[in-house]
Amino acid sequence: MKGFFNAVRLALRAIARAKLRAALTVLGILIGVAAVVIVVALGTGTRDIITGKFATLGANIIFIFPQSTQSSGAKQGTQNRMTEADGEAIAKEALSISAVVPWNVAGGQVVFSDKNWPTQIMGTTRGYWDVRGFTFAKGQSWTESDEQLKSKVCVIGEAVHEALFGTQDAVGQYVRIGHYPYRIVGVLAKKGNSPFGEDQDDRLLMPIGSFRARVLPMPPGRVMTLMASASSELTADRAVQQITDILRQRHHMQGEEDSDFVVRNPLELRRSAEKLANGLTAFLIVVAAISLLVGGVGVMNIMLVSVTERTREIGIRMAIGATETDIMVQFLVEAVTLCMFGGLAGTVLGLGFIAAVNVVADLKMAVPVPAIIAAVGTSAVIGVLFGFLPARRAALMDPIDALRNE
Amino acid sequence: MVAASTEAASAVSPDDIMFLDGITKDYVTEAVTVHALRRVDITIKRGEFVAMVGQSGSGKSTMMNIIGCLDRPTEGRYLLDGIDVTHRSNDARAVVRNRLIGFVFQGFNLLPRTTALENVELPLVYRGVSAGERAKRALEALESVGLADRLHHTPNQLSGGQQQRVAIARALVTEPPLLLADEPTGNLDTRTSYEVLGLLQELNRKNKITIVLVTHEPDIAACASRVINMRDGRVRSDTYNEAPVDAHQALADLPPVEE
Numbered sequence: 330m331k332g333f334f335n336a337v338r339l340a341l342r343a344i345a346r347a348k349l350r351a352a353l354t355v356l357g358i359l360i361g362v363a364a365v366v367i368v369v370a371l372g373t374g375t376r377d378i379i380t381g382k383f384a385t386l387g388a389n390i391i392f393i394f395p396q397s398t399q400s401s402g403a404k405q406g407t408q409n410r411m412t413e414a415d416g417e418a419i420a421k422e423a424l425s426i427s428a429v430v431p432w433n434v435a436g437g438q439v440v441f442s443d444k445n446w447p448t449q450i451m452g453t454t455r456g457y458w459d460v461r462g463f464t465f466a467k468g469q470s471w472t473e474s475d476e477q478l479k480s481k482v483c484v485i486g487e488a489v490h491e492a493l494f495g496t497q498d499a500v501g502q503y504v505r506i507g508h509y510p511y512r513i514v515g516v517l518a519k520k521g522n523s524p525f526g527e528d529q530d531d532r533l534l535m536p537i538g539s540f541r542a543r544v545l546p547m548p549p550g551r552v553m554t555l556m557a558s559a560s561s562e563l564t565a566d567r568a569v570q571q572i573t574d575i576l577r578q579r580h581h582m583q584g585e586e587d588s589d590f591v592v593r594n595p596l597e598l599r600r601s602a603e604k605l606a607n608g609l610t611a612f613l614i615v616v617a618a619i620s621l622l623v624g625g626v627g628v629m630n631i632m633l634v635s636v637t638e639r640t641r642e643i644g645i646r647m648a649i650g651a652t653e654t655d656i657m658v659q660f661l662v663e664a665v666t667l668c669m670f671g672g673l674a675g676t677v678l679g680l681g682f683i684a685a686v687n688v689v690a691d692l693k694m695a696v697p698v699p700a701i702i703a704a705v706g707t708s709a710v711i712g713v714l715f716g717f718l719p720a721r722r723a724a725l726m727d728p729i730d731a732l733r734n735e
Numbered sequence: 736m737v738a739a740s741t742e743a744a745s746a747v748s749p750d751d752i753m754f755l756d757g758i759t760k761d762y763v764t765e766a767v768t769v770h771a772l773r774r775v776d777i778t779i780k781r782g783e784f785v786a787m788v789g790q791s792g793s794g795k796s797t798m799m800n801i802i803g804c805l806d807r808p809t810e811g812r813y814l815l816d817g818i819d820v821t822h823r824s825n826d827a828r829a830v831v832r833n834r835l836i837g838f839v840f841q842g843f844n845l846l847p848r849t850t851a852l853e854n855v856e857l858p859l860v861y862r863g864v865s866a867g868e869r870a871k872r873a874l875e876a877l878e879s880v881g882l883a884d885r886l887h888h889t890p891n892q893l894s895g896g897q898q899q900r901v902a903i904a905r906a907l908v909t910e911p912p913l914l915l916a917d918e919p920t921g922n923l924d925t926r927t928s929y930e931v932l933g934l935l936q937e938l939n940r941k942n943k944i945t946i947v948l949v950t951h952e953p954d955i956a957a958c959a960s961r962v963i964n965m966r967d968g969r970v971r972s973d974t975y976n977e978a979p980v981d982a983h984q985a986l987a988d989l990p991p992v993e994e
Contacts, residue, residue: 335860346848645844648805649905650833650861652826728805732844 333662340663343635344670354631355671357624358711362675362704363682364617369700370683372610374692376603382524383599387461389559391426391568392593393419393576410589412550413537415579419557422575425568427560430456431537431552435545439485439533440505441493448489449532450506452540460558468500468515471536479538483511487519487530504533509543511535524598565596621704624671625711632664632719643723644731657724664716665709672708676701747814752913752945753779753802758811760797760968771797773968774811779947779961781912784939784979786959787949794968796917799949803836803915804828816912833861837906837944841918843898845890851877851901852886858909876904880934896927903934907944914938916948920955926989932958933982958982 344351395409416429433452438445455470457463471482483504490499503510520529541547559568569592576590636643643656651659679701683694747754760772772794779785789795800806801813804820805828813821816835820828832838845854855873864872877883880900890898899919906914916935920928936958939946948959956962957980964972 641844642846645846646857646861647829648803648832648838648844649858650829650909652829652861654826655829655861729800732805732840 333658336658336662337666339659340666343663344667350631351667351670354627355624355667355674357620357627358668358671358708359624359675359678361617361619361621361624362672362708363678364620364675365614365704365707366676366679366697366700367682368610368613368617369697370679370694372606372613373697374694375606375610377693377695379524379599379602379606382522383595385462385520385523385529386595387459387556387558389562389565389568390460390595391557391559391565391572392595393555393557393572394591394593395553396587396589396591409551409553410580411552411555411576413552414550415576416552416555416557418579419555419572419575423557423568423571425560425564425571427558428456428460429555429557430454430460432457432554432556433537433540433545433547433552434554435540437506437533437544439489439493441502444493446489446492448486450540450544451532451534452537452544453534454537457534457556460556463520464518465515466518467498468513471514476536476538479536479542481509481511481535481539481543482514483533483535484515484517485513485534486517486532488528489531489533490516506533506544511539524595524602562596565594569594618707621707621711624708625668625715628664628667628671628712629715629718632660632667632716633722635663636660636719636723639723640726640731640734643726644728644734647726647728648732653724656726657720660720660723661713661716664720665712668708668712668716669705672705675708676705747817749817750780751778751814752781752783752816753777753947754812754814755802756812756814758798758801758808758813760794760801760806761809770968772801772808775968775970777963777970777973779945781945782939782943784936784946784958784960785948786956786962787947787965788951788953788956788962789965789971790951792967793965795949795965797968798965799915799917799947802947803838804831829861833858833909835911835913837903837909837911837914839899839902839906839914839916839919841921843890843895843902843922845898845901845905847891848889850887850889851882851893851904854890854901855905855908858905862909872908873904876908877901879907880904894927895923896930899923899927899931900934903931903938907938907942912945914944914946916946918950919948920950920952926986926992928955929982929986929989933986936979936982954980958985 393411395411413431416431419426420429430453435450436447437450438447439450454476455473458470466487468484470484471480475482485499493499493504494502499513499516502513504513505511517530523529537552541549541551557568557572559565572592573588577588580589582588646656680696683696686692687694755775755777758772758775759770762769762771775798787795787798797806801808804815808821811821812819815831818831820831823831846857852870852873855876856869859869859872874883874886877886880903882897882900882904885893885897890901893901914935919935920931923931932955935946935948938944948955950956957976959976960979961973961975963970
């Protein structure tokens with residue numbers, strides 16, 4: 330151990346004597362390590378963003394849309410046969426589903442005093458808040474009796490509140506849609522964009538009965554979309570299958586007949602997006618690793634030059650009693666120290682870059698600690714691998730020839 | 736083989752620091768075989784001051800390398816301080832060099848950009864001596880060669896004579912029984928040469944350290960108590976000098992330096 334510290338001290342001194350050369354030598358390692366750190370941070374950051382965006386859709390949400398069917402090659406008109414009763418059946422029969430809500434939508438103008446605002450007007454039930462993960466900034470949901478009585482009440486999104494009321498309190502106020510006034514009972518908390526780019530705060534919601542009665546007339550019970558919550562991420566795939574089975578049975582689908590609905594699980598989209606991000610990260614890490622490798626060759630090159638230059642020094646050391654191991658350790662430690670400097674400098678550069686991007690792009694990229702450990706560890710290993718040949722060459726020198734060297 | 740080694744062993748006395756028995760060294764190249772040493776037998780007793788002289792090509796440098804455990808003989812046996820070092824591994828010979836031999840070279844061979852103190856400490860580093868102990872012993876060694884005021888000078892800040900004294904201090908710091916000096920005055924002027932020789936004589940007298948000095952200058956050899964003359968790989972003459980020149984006296988007798 331004492332010998333090792335001596336070797337480190339020697340290595341530091343040898344490096345200090347040729348600072349510029351050392352700096353240029355480790356440039357490859359530095360860039361390689363910085364690249365690894367940055368790429369991993371970006372990769373992890375991207376995945377976090379994807380995961381976060383999908384989380385805004387609601388935990389483990391599954392969408393069920395009606396779909397036009399084909400019969401003998403002729404496309405039949407879109408004939409939506411999906412009803413609230415379908416939703417109730419799924420909620421009751423599908424074991425992996427915790428909740429189902431109906432959802433209808435239409436574009437419309439919302440008017441308050443002299444202002445009006447075009448937005449998405451939606452009809453749904455109170456289960457919607459949990460399924461989509463909405464919370465209330467002000468007020469609260471409508472009641473069960475509102476749903477039964479098809480009351481003229483509504484809940485507005487943040488964007489609608491902002492556009493019509495500004496800083497004013499909207500709860501208790503009346504807005505007009507078409508011919509009817511609706512009392513605002515609640516304002517939703519801000520949520521931001523969905524992974525599909527839709528502004529999730531620009532909306533107005535009301536009981537689905539009220540919607541069918543006054544906004545967009547439809548046969549009783551008819552819905553445009555059902556939204557279901559799987560009981561967990563693990564059961565989502567099973568839930569999709571259960572929904573499909575229940576609806577095909579309820580809609581009397583035969584054998585190979587196409588379903589008149591489609592079940593979409595955003596988890597699949599999330600998975601493929603994450604897969605893409607991971608693949609890209611892996612590719613970039615390989616590129617960064619090549620830079621590390623090239624850096625290692627650079628270190629080997631300079632160490633070979635250094636060994637040749639210091640032939641006489643090696644001869645002197647051998648004459649006064651340095652063993653082959655002593656010489657070997659001296660040059661190996663020097664190579665490793667050099668590479669570690671590159672690794673640490675690369676880490677600092679990478680972290681600086683991450684911090685700068687976080688500030689400029691307003692991101693929250695985390696410091697990839699395992700990647701830093703791996704990158705610095707790899708640079709040490711590179712030092713050993715690429716320092717071995719020069720160190721061995723030094724250790725196997727003949728002291729007589731080495732001393733004669735001018 | 737057994738008989739031969741028994742015979743040789745019986746010839747070794749504990750007073751002998753060095754016992755060379757039939758040392759032969761051949762350099763084989765594609766074209767020719769050079770016989771650098773041809774069956775040389777030399778025995779050197781503890782406390783001797785031996786000068787090894789000869790023309791270039793006489794084999795004295797080869798001899799020096801073998802004595803210094805830097806090279807192995809093709810044939811023969813070499814016992815150093817009672818240890819047979821003839822066929823030791825490279826690492827084992829490195830340890831022998833560290834423990835038993837102090838080297839002083841013509842070109843000083845100090846590490847550049849390294850202070851006198853650190854240069855002198857170096858052999859102790861490879862011996863695994865602690866930093867505090869190293870510094871203490873290196874300081875003592877430098878004091879004994881009169882360089883206590885030059886501890887933190889690097890070789891390029893020192894004169895040739897001072898550099899050679901640092902080298903001598905480095906050779907002494909391990910307190911070896913044998914000091915090998917290869918043309919130690921070759922790069923020095925006459926005055927400085929006598930200074931260095933005086934120092935070596937003093938060490939030989941006071942510390943009873945055995946010195947083997949290789950030189951081609953008769954004036955330098957005259958300071959030794961025994962002169963071994965080599966030619967064509969053989970010992971041509973081996974004579975004891977009853978009244979070696981005292982280097983300090985010779986220095987005093989030199990004409991004064993003209994300023």
